[in-house]
Amino acid sequence: MFDSLTQRLNGVLSSLRSRGKISNADIENTCQEIHRALLEADVALLVVNDFIEIIRERSLEVLPTLQSGTNQAQAIFEIINAALVEILGAQARRVRFAKAPPTVIMLAGLQGAGKTTLAGKLAKFFADQGNTPILVASDLQRPNAVTQLQVVGESIGVPVFAPEPGNGIGSAVKVARDGVAYAKARQHNMVIVDTAGRLGVDEALMNEAIAIRDVINPAEIFFVVDAMIGQDAVRTARAFLDGVGFDGVVLTKMDGDARGGAALSIAHLTKRPIMFVSTGEKLTDFDIFYPDRMASRILGMGDVATLAEQAKKAFNSDAAAKLETKFTSGEDFTLEDFLEQLQAMSKMGSISKMLGMLPGAGQMKKQIDNFDDAEIIRAQAIVQSMTPLERRDLKVLNGSRRARIARGAGRAVSEVNSLIERFTQAQKMMRQMRGGTPQGLPPAMAGMGPMAGGMPRIQSPKAAPKKKSKSGNPAKRALEERG
Amino acid sequence: MGLFGKIIAKITGSADASAADWDELKTALLAADLGPELSNEVVAAARSVRAGSATEAITKALTSSLCNESREISRSISGPTVLLIVGVNGTGKTTSAAKLAAALASDDSTVLLAAADTFRAAAVDQLRTWGERLDIDVVHGADNADPASVAFDAAQQVIARNMDYLIIDTAGRLHTKNDLMAELGKVKRVVEKILPVQEVLLVIDATTGQNGLTQAKIFTESVDVTGIIVTKLDGSARGGIALAIERSLGIPIKWVGTGESVNDFARFDPAAYIQALL
Numbered sequence: 001m002f003d004s005l006t007q008r009l010n011g012v013l014s015s016l017r018s019r020g021k022i023s024n025a026d027i028e029n030t031c032q033e034i035h036r037a038l039l040e041a042d043v044a045l046l047v048v049n050d051f052i053e054i055i056r057e058r059s060l061e062v063l064p065t066l067q068s069g070t071n072q073a074q075a076i077f078e079i080i081n082a083a084l085v086e087i088l089g090a091q092a093r094r095v096r097f098a099k100a101p102p103t104v105i106m107l108a109g110l111q112g113a114g115k116t117t118l119a120g121k122l123a124k125f126f127a128d129q130g131n132t133p134i135l136v137a138s139d140l141q142r143p144n145a146v147t148q149l150q151v152v153g154e155s156i157g158v159p160v161f162a163p164e165p166g167n168g169i170g171s172a173v174k175v176a177r178d179g180v181a182y183a184k185a186r187q188h189n190m191v192i193v194d195t196a197g198r199l200g201v202d203e204a205l206m207n208e209a210i211a212i213r214d215v216i217n218p219a220e221i222f223f224v225v226d227a228m229i230g231q232d233a234v235r236t237a238r239a240f241l242d243g244v245g246f247d248g249v250v251l252t253k254m255d256g257d258a259r260g261g262a263a264l265s266i267a268h269l270t271k272r273p274i275m276f277v278s279t280g281e282k283l284t285d286f287d288i289f290y291p292d293r294m295a296s297r298i299l300g301m302g303d304v305a306t307l308a309e310q311a312k313k314a315f316n317s318d319a320a321a322k323l324e325t326k327f328t329s330g331e332d333f334t335l336e337d338f339l340e341q342l343q344a345m346s347k348m349g350s351i352s353k354m355l356g357m358l359p360g361a362g363q364m365k366k367q368i369d370n371f372d373d374a375e376i377i378r379a380q381a382i383v384q385s386m387t388p389l390e391r392r393d394l395k396v397l398n399g400s401r402r403a404r405i406a407r408g409a410g411r412a413v414s415e416v417n418s419l420i421e422r423f424t425q426a427q428k429m430m431r432q433m434r435g436g437t438p439q440g441l442p443p444a445m446a447g448m449g450p451m452a453g454g455m456p457r458i459q460s461p462k463a464a465p466k467k468k469s470k471s472g473n474p475a476k477r478a479l480e481e482r483g
Numbered sequence: 484m485g486l487f488g489k490i491i492a493k494i495t496g497s498a499d500a501s502a503a504d505w506d507e508l509k510t511a512l513l514a515a516d517l518g519p520e521l522s523n524e525v526v527a528a529a530r531s532v533r534a535g536s537a538t539e540a541i542t543k544a545l546t547s548s549l550c551n552e553s554r555e556i557s558r559s560i561s562g563p564t565v566l567l568i569v570g571v572n573g574t575g576k577t578t579s580a581a582k583l584a585a586a587l588a589s590d591d592s593t594v595l596l597a598a599a600d601t602f603r604a605a606a607v608d609q610l611r612t613w614g615e616r617l618d619i620d621v622v623h624g625a626d627n628a629d630p631a632s633v634a635f636d637a638a639q640q641v642i643a644r645n646m647d648y649l650i651i652d653t654a655g656r657l658h659t660k661n662d663l664m665a666e667l668g669k670v671k672r673v674v675e676k677i678l679p680v681q682e683v684l685l686v687i688d689a690t691t692g693q694n695g696l697t698q699a700k701i702f703t704e705s706v707d708v709t710g711i712i713v714t715k716l717d718g719s720a721r722g723g724i725a726l727a728i729e730r731s732l733g734i735p736i737k738w739v740g741t742g743e744s745v746n747d748f749a750r751f752d753p754a755a756y757i758q759a760l761l
Contacts, residue, residue: 039519042692045510111715111743112573112688141743143612144605151604167612199718226573230516230692232720239719253572256657261692281572281602374662 042261089291111197200239
């Protein structure tokens with residue numbers, strides 16, 4: 001298969017960087033590469049052409065004013081980045097609340113784009129901010145879409161207005177109208193209306209969406225679109241814009257590996273802002289769309305801003321302060337701290353997702369994909385099988401203690417050993433770094449080094465026995481005994 | 484007849500076509516989601532074919548991109564035939580499972596459905612509703628049950644009841660989630676303890692872009708996909724990605740979905756599909 005957009009652009013730009021001086025022909029080559037890369041990333045052809053035109057024009061303009069080749073490559077890189085941000089985010093804005101509540105948000109999109117799941121995520125997002133949303137089940141088409149919304153609503157504690165069972169029975173327009181009236185009567189300040197999936201070319205269903213829109217007068221209509229959509233994004237987005245119309249775009253399934261394409265096309269062609277991205281199956285896997293972050297991501301510059309934000313959320317400030325005092329007072333970083341950090345990290349969500357946000361992660365994509373989040377759980381089990389004394393002082397860990405810990409955690413002794421080895425490395429690093437963690441990364445991440453890449457079980461060659469003595473380490477002993 | 488038709492009308496006889504015409508043609512292929520690689524290939528092939536007209540040349544080039552594998556659902560030699568339905572979220576797996584069940588049942592065969600999508604809220608109910616409409620039994624477990632155990636139960640039932648087909652609907656999963664892909668592998672392995680899984684059908688949404696290739700590749704790596712179901716072909720998307728998958732991985736397209744009703748489902752017709760691409 002082809003490389004991701006990030007990988008491709010990295011390839012193009014690193015070949016540019018290695019040149020002494022960039023010629024006009026180089027720019028042409030770069031443009032051609034970007035052209036192909038964008039097509040493979042499903043950016044609509046029209047948009048690709050516009051985009052390339054901007055890059056070419058600006059590059060040719062800036063090029064003669066610069067001296068060294070490196071500067072020129074950097075300049076082109078910045079031009080591309082700026083153009084991406086421009087297209088992705090020129091219209092960026094927050095959700096508009098209605099002057100007189102409730103604020104009505106209507107969702108529209110193709111079948112399977114993820115509207116119902118998104119409705120739940122939106123409701124949770126706004127409820128967490130102190131709003132009192134209610135969900136309205138106006139998708140009476142797909143079998144059991146209503147039930148799905150009810151289950152979603154229940155799991156986040158948001159009421160669902162669902163007077164009709166769905167499955168083709170009832171009027172979606174009436175449900176929407178009654179839902180808004182119900183919300184008003186009960187003083188909910190927000191109503192999120194889930195509608196049936198419809199094709200851009202289906203006139204009857206588009207008219208139904210228009211009818212719903214007209215009776216509920218929404219403050220926002222969001223066009224919900226699958227990030228994996230191809231060239232049809234343009235036709236479909238236009239059909240919805242000309243049909244029911246929309247004020248913002250939500251990209252779903254952004255946790256897949258198809259990123260960028262549809263976002264660029266839709267933002268450029270409809271001039272509607274991308275408001276949110278949906279990044280996983282959990283109802284918290286949802287975020288505001290940041291054009292600069294997306295552009296950085298596309299360009300392989302990593303998404304450090306998002307990572308830092310998630311870290312801030314997960315490591316509550318108390319724990320961070322405690323760690324800092326410990327750190328500066330010269331106290332050692334213990335296994336208990338290590339465990340605390342591992343737990344905080346698992347709260348942040350999937351480690352592989354987090355690693356993917358790091359700068360330069362594009363190149364190590366394979367390793368990241370292979371990272372097994374369960375390793376954290378296993379590491380936790382191992383640490384939790386230790387006594388407090390053992391956690392504080394690793395020196396007491398003799399063979400029989402290690403064997404007991406392994407039994408307690410249900411892992412092999414070799415895994416206990418490898419965890420301790422990793423921790424010792426992290427501890428060493430912490431001692432070296434005393435005075436401030438670089439990039440504000442949690443130290444446990446540093447100790448994660450050998451884990452990424454599928455956690456090679458530490459079976460170091462030096463494990464071969466030197467003499468016939470019985471090793472104190474049960475893993476080694478077992479090896480010895482087997483001969 | 485869209486843009487493509489116009490272009491073809493313009494190019495009379497492949498030998499007379501100008502470079503600009505071929506460029507325009509390539510643009511149209513790209514717009515159908517064939518992807519840059521296959522589009523280039525098809526245009527190059529069409530240019531080298533000495534056909535009476537460009538239409539013929541393009542049709543030939545596209546047709547030669549199809550693979551020679553059988554497009555029939557292969558029957559198990561003895562005992563029930565098991566079909567596993569897989570794909571990313573929202574492509575239409577549950578709907579396709581139901582439609583396929585109806586299509587197979589209409590040939591006087593007995594069909595059992597298994598609701599192994601135990602993850603998405605109400606997915607089991609969705610399949611059960613279909614089952615009631617079609618009068619086809621649906622095996623299901625408790626909410627959040629292990630999908631492999633539901634599939635296994637269903638396999639036992641289909642043997643005990645001496646039925647012809649078992650169609651297992653699975654939860655949508657992004658191919659980038661290793662744990663979920665591993666879960667899918669487990670479903671297949673567990674069923675295979677008592678019955679061979681004859682077909683693994685990957686459901687591809689016609690609106691999918693080039694990511695579809697990656698999807699197909701990774702699903703094939705984990706559960707050995709034997710056929711493609713292209714859904715939502717009734718929209719404005721032409722589903723060119725399916726051809727790109729067939730071309731690059733040699734997995735045949737077997738069925739197509741063209742609407743929300745149970746009859747909007749048909750065996751893949753290569754000629755009609757290529758006609759629609761044009």
